[in-house]
Amino acid sequence: MTSSLFDERFVFLNQTYKDKEEIILKLGSCMETFQCAEAGYTDELLTREQIAPTALRIHSIGVALPHIHDAYVTTSKIGVLTLTNPVPFKQMGATNKGIPVSIVCLLGIKNERLAKEAVYQLLIKLQDHAFLLAICSLSSSKEAIQLLSKCLVEHEEELQ
Template sequence: MYESMFNKELVNLSINASSSDELFDFVGKDAQSKGFANSGYIEGLKKREAAYPTGLIFPNLQLALPHVDPEFVAKPFIYTARTTNSLEWLQMGDEKPMRTSNFLFLGIKEPSKQVGLLAAIIAAFKDEDFIKAFLAADTNEAMEKLLVNKFTQVAA
C-alpha cells in the first residue's frame, strides 16, 4: 500500500545541513527537480513545520516526519533523509526540543491517507529490529529495500 511511495532516487543518507532551513532547501530542490514536489514546496515545509512540529522520540531513535499540504505534492512520495550532523527539532505534540539526523519527508496527495501512513510509520519504528536495520542501512539501495519490505508487511 505505502511501498510505492519509496524510491531510491529519494534517499539521501549524507546531507550536510546545519539547520532545518538548509535541510528543507536541499530536500525541496531535489524533490522538485525529480518531479515529486511542486513550486512552493519548500516554503510549505517551513510554514507547516513551524506550526505543527513533527519530531518523534522512539526508544532507540529520534525521527522527524516533515510534510506539507497536498497542493505542493506532484505525486505521492516519502523522501528518506539522514543528515551528517544531528539537528535540533521540536517534538510533535508538546513541542519540546530534541535532536535528530533521521527524517522521512511525507509527500501525501490524499489527506485521508495521512493518518494511516503515520500509524504505519509509528508502528514500524516501535520494532527494535527494524530500527537497528534502519540505522545500519548505509546505501540508498539498502534503505529503499528495507523500507519497501517493511511497509509492504505493515500494509498487509
C-alpha cells in the same frame, strides 16, 4: 518487490546538515525538482514545521516526519535522510522542546487521508527498535529502499 513510494533520488544517507531548515530544503526541493510536487511545496513544509513540529523521540532516537497537506503533491514519494550528527528539530506537540534528530522521513503523499495512514503505518514500524537501528546503519540507497518498502508495501496501492 520494491515500492515506488521510495525512490533512490529521495534517499540521502549519512548526511551532515547544520539545521532542520537545510534538511527540509533538501528534501522539499527534490520533490519539486523531480516534479513530484508543485512550486511552493518546500516553503509550505518549512512553514508547517514551524507551526506544527514533527519530531519524536523513539527508543532514544530522534525521528522527524515533515509533511503538509496534499494540495502541492503531484506524485506520492517518501524521502529519507539519515544524519551522521543529529540536528535539533522541535518536538511534535511541544514547540518549545527540541529533539536531536537522526532520521528524517519526508512524507509526500497525494491524498491527505492516506498521508495520515502512511504516518500511522510508519510510526508503528518505527516502534521496532531493531528497525530504527537498521535505518541508522543503512549504507546504500538500494538497501534503504528494500528495508523501507517492507513497512508500507501492503498499503502502496492506496497511497499512490
